[in-house]
Amino acid sequence: MPFLVDAGTRVAVQGATGRLGQLTVELLRDAGTEPLVGVTPGKGGTTAGGLPIVDTMAEAAERGANASIVLVPATGLEDAVMEAIDAGMDPIVAMVDGVPIGISMRIAAAARARGVTLIGPNSPGVISPGVAMLAALRASFYERGSIAVLSRSGGMMTTIANTLTTAGIGQSTCVGVGGDAVIGLDLVEAASLAEADPETSGIVVFGEVGTTQEQRLAEAMRDGRVTKPVAAYIAGVSARTGVRYSHAGASAEGAGTGAAAKRAALGDAGADVVTSYKQIVDAIRGWG
């Protein structure tokens, strides 16, 4: 079984009737995951792109949904995620960016209190190629296999997965944890899930400047909590400190949050640290 999503994942799309919602429904179908239901308050009883729409997450749960991808804008995100938690969805992907950090902290705390896995905000979602998807990703770039890809960037996750696919290396589960400073599932927790997954043989990480996630992952490797081989590319070695780049979490401020320090920490912990993501292919082949 891959991790986070599998053949039992029944997807609700919160905000399915908007432009992004309709694109996501199309991408889910392309990936072989037929979404079960869309949720847009006030539009219950209608359909959008052939998808039945209900007003509430409670109704989505009654219809059998057990996971949700939340596409509503930042202004409505907190209420939408809280509704998904209340309806028992797990996992929940929060896709939009531009989310106030105060809201991210509250939804992360609420999810944690209920034992629910929240992915994001600012996450493209999660895909187990050929099995299930809870994401807005083009599945044709991915292929089923045994390498987990954990990424702070959605676009770079697809780029790296495509590089692996082209080299004949398939993926077990790929998760975009989100580019914000405060997110639900982080790289360390995602690596723990990959560690526990019998189908996953190794872990690829795309990290970048800002936050302590990569440093904490290195600590988990040193502690023996993550023992599977890890290949990591950390972007932004020449990015100067004190600047916030595009991702809200990409700002090297404190000690150890620069790319060079992260590369060093992961290298010391035994990861194959590469200076260009194409080198990940050679690193994986070196694992035997």
Add this chain to the structure above:
Amino acid sequence: MSRLLEHEAKGLLARYGVPAPASRLCASPDDAVAAAGELALPVYVKAQVPIGDRKAVDGIRRADSAEAAGAAARDLLFATYAGHRPEGVLCEEEVAGVRELYLAVTISEEHRCRRLAVGLAGGSGFDAASADAELLVDPLAGVAPPFAIRRMLRELGFTGAALVGLARIAHGVVRCAEECQAYTVEINPIVETADGTFVALDAKLELDDYAAGIRTAEVPAGSARGSEREIAAAEVQRTDHRGTLRYVQMVDEDAIEPTMIGTHSVGGGESLVVLDALESVQLVAANYCDTSGSPSQEKVAAAARLIAGQPRIGGYFFSSCIANQPLSITARGLVEGLDEAGWTGPTVVRIAGNEEDEARRIVTEWAESRGVAARVFGREVDEWFAAEAMASLLADTGVRA
């Protein structure tokens, strides 16, 4: 995130019961002379710029007389600090303390909550990670209970009026962070005076720019800060919500040299990858720019205009991650902006993802019809290959040896 100036931060903190020395904000040397006449001497004259450690860059002077304060203000007001011209100087009374402390509320991304940190030795160069005690604030509660703060301070050795006074201030700082939706509220140092009171000598406050809708306190509007192009890009982002435009001036425009590159990317991660790839061939990025999340053609064009319009840049480098956004729209915006900026210099474009064939055709036709020395790639090459192509192109066109 927006960083407030020291006087704005102190003004805000004063509403939460955090005392600061008596001060006056001055716009001219004459103002500073008058202010120093009203305040108790000596005073500190402090450049109001949104950067850290102003002492290290000669942005703070001590003045023993009104005349000296005026002279200091003259120097500071006309200086530039990391690209920032001061928005006034703060003339502030000196406060003698018995010890300097560190007090801050920051975000713990590890614990997904605010973190109140106290250090028993604050001041210049204090490393926030080495605070002596910390308290994690439950986001669902919003503000730490006063008793928890008192307990933390008691364990640090505070007693009597100092314990109660500092706890009240710390509670105010936590409330300030929550109500203003701040990423960081840092008071470094806060000094303990001989009579057991506390005074904030400096204050740093960074606001979450996305939080206007959930902020419960009024905060200073803050003038637009950054370089001319950063401000222009932020204005485009403010008025056109389709996708993201983020622009950072990496090299001050005055310092741009003809071997430097204007960079333009699709993807937040990709734009950092591009910096790495350019560095691998010893090319310096004059700017950073990300246009992702399905931006409009107009938005991409605005970005291209800003990038190509940088003085003296030697080349234009565009690269995308494998993007979901319709890249033909991005390509149309790119060539529109390059045309508007009159750009005909060496150009490398790497387009990968949705509609990449059509996007490549648009850029190739543009380059051929304008006689631009360009290399156009798809996802068959990576960013490092494209960066090498940029270096070769610069060499071919005589821009670089």
